[in-house]
Amino acid sequence: MTTIHRAISSYRSGSVLACVALIAGCASAPSDIAPKSNGWMKDEVSDSYVFGYPLVLMDLSRAAATGTGPGQAAPNTLRHAQSLPPVGASSPPEPNLDTLSSSGWLDVSSEPVLVTLPDTHGRYMDARALDMWTNVVWSTGAAQAGERVSGLKAQTIAFVPAGWKGTLPARVKRVDVTTRYVWFLARIQTRGGGDLAAVRRLQRGFQVTALSDWDERGARGKAGARGNGGARGNEPTGATQSGDPVAPGTPSAQVAALDANGFFSRLAQALEDNPPTADDAHALKILGDIGVHPGDPAELPSGTKDAAVVKAGLADGRTRLTTPPPNLLAGNGWLWVGDDAGNYGPDYALRAYAAYTSPGLPTTRDEVRARVSQDSDGHALNGANRYTMHFTAKQLPPVRGFWSITAYTTDGALDADAPVRVAFGERSGARRNRDGSLDVHVSAERPRGGANWVPAPHGDFRLVLRLYAAKPQATDGSWQPPAVERQ
Template sequence: MNRTPGTARDIGGVPAGTVVTAEFARLLARDVYVWGWPIVNAFHRRASFAAAPERGLVGGVLPAAPIGYVTMLSGYVDPAQRWVAHPNQDVVYGFGYGAVDDDPVVLQLPDFGDRFWVCSLYDARSEEFSRLGSQYGTEPGNYLVVGPRWDGRVPDGIRDVLHAPTELVAMGPRVFLDDTAEDLQAVQPLLNQLVIHPLSAHTGEPSHVDWREIPHFPGGANTSGEHQWVDPGTFFDELPGILDRVPPLPGEESRYAMMRALLAAAGSDPAVAAALKEAAVETEATVVAPLFDFRTNGTRLPGGWNSPLNVARWGFDYLTRTATAKSNMYVNQPEETRYFFQEYDSLDRRLDGDRRYTITFPPRQVPPVNGFWSLTLYNPEHFFAPNALGRYSIGTKSKDLTYASDGSLTIHIQHERPSDEHAANWLPAPRGAFELTIRAYWPGPAIEDGTWTPPPVHQV
């Protein structure tokens, strides 16, 4: 960098008019790309929802809703959906987006009784800023979500106001459901009262939607991996708008100034602009793409499991934020859910459905939770692997698990059906590579302080 004389002001520590070389721009651009990847991802996901004409299911499987609304499913997520990777089949999902500077959102939350539920709200950084759910003792009623620049009147009948850090808000309710037909029937009246809509559509009267009767919109089911939400070729063209709509965290002011200086240099020097695009393409391939593997996400634990400790509460941990946005976006805060990832067996060999495996929880050592737990199997793209049984996870929801006489629980993971005595504990695996995730909803103290970790996966 060569300074030019007569600069009038500084931009992020770099005097205005400073010559920015293409190589220096390329160096900074790699860092900026990792920082901004999850945020651009979130804005593109919201834009995809904005096209929905009303609350419904795209292709009959994907919940979609206009901005300010949430569409709830009426049962487990369909294995065919490819909008978000790493779903699970022990909750009923809902999802939608708000633009809460323009139009705040009203959450109508029913009385779930002793059924576990959580209503997660995320800002543009995919940080969860809400504390709504069973473990918080949230009272039923109407809650209002407002943006940082909204300055309106709170209507009567609002129990509490939640202040979003950004105008973009992603909304993801989750309600526990077990595998029985009786529970599927019992949960419907509760789901039908879980209604989220814009303040502009709020009448003050209770709302009711039968989510089993919502319309289906055309849309083909993608059978491969998750949609590519971030285009490195346009990333730096979109970045100025991102910086305008997502204010810096305390301590990020100099980073924002640096990014604006970089963009200003690109606007006046085609070589710098080209360097930014080249750096984005390179960083996508060499840095972001490898973060899709769960072995790169979080802390390595005994038994070979990985677990990120600060999910949905990233702060300045841009690495884990991007890794999670790439592999399994929109996770819960650690005290709501702990995630444990496994791609290798106890001898550090890639899990493969052509082999047979077991996981044995010793007596009284299933995941210690106040909510529920599950073990879910995925293909290498982090989606469900088709199987004739239609069983993708095992856990609290499974009412027919068999325990050994000493109280231990062994899960059998293999492609072929095991013997009858093990069939209830069978998690079907595909041919070829697969991976596992344990979710611990409302984790107990032993999980939170690290004294409990999952047992290893052993090849039989």
């Protein structure tokens, strides 16, 4: 018995030692195996920032523009610009000097919202509506494709929530929208000065009406109609915004100030009411990988190393946002967005860049907007120099509407010291040469004779060429703006 007991005891001791050795081996295993890399996280945070930037910018823009405070208006109400924009920091980047604008944020969550446009009697006007992902869901440019633009006829457009089934009034254009909110923008061409009064009269012809407030006589038949400006009590306060409808500076700065948790929490909140398309399923999966789900607070990886990777991913996304994508159109130093403008599909980089540089960018049928900040030798444009652009007779901007050129400081402001504040263009006294060509002069000081002059800031500046209701040549590669030549 004693021998047996000793054998059992020896076996048990050996088993225990074996188990201890096994456990020790398990404990030492991680030192022999490399830890799982979290490099994927940086890429997914960067990709998600680029994907979500347009929605976050639009959501902050909507919040800034709607309400009862100064410069705000209630949802389903239009604000009307009453004058051309001021110079300096109070103006949004690259303010438009060609038009007065009307804009508002429509909430279609419960029923269709109808927008009535007035007959402009030959005066140029364009209008468009964007969903919360900056896709243009409707525009006058699409409706008038191929035609010379000489004003708009009176018309009514109904913006309808997804899945709505019902009957709209006769002769109303139906536009289905998948996001809760719609940004509506309209611009009416003006020469400034005494011409502003005529534009304001047209602005009073706008109507925004919920379907439940519509009757057989149309929007004007009910007191609930908003935004026409006909009765002063219905006019939104602070209607002094610039030619490009909603000042984007403050919302852009707000987005830039958000840390990763703030940005992605805002994105998750906005996603609940404004879902992306079915084609964006993979982008939503990546958001889920980093802890972002529609309607819930963001739960980003928060470990010490993970937090550093998330921060690096955010910085990378911001850099990508400001970098011109390779599929921009380019010629003679100019850059502009091509036919994908306003309808970006899965090209998230182009969509984010367009939202960052040109909030509310229309389709190319409505406007092409080209920029240049260097001369033909690659040097920065500066008001200490004089420049010319020579348009041959066949190189004039191809438009169905009109075109203009404006100079801005490098941060997109108008020069406070400029002797005049105009956009030079087709409708502001452009004088052609005998052969049909056109020479445009760009300088801080008025050139001798003063013809075809674009006033420029005294320091570094950039030029913006706007083509209203552009023809297909503006984006099919058959046309380019001329180089900016230093004299």
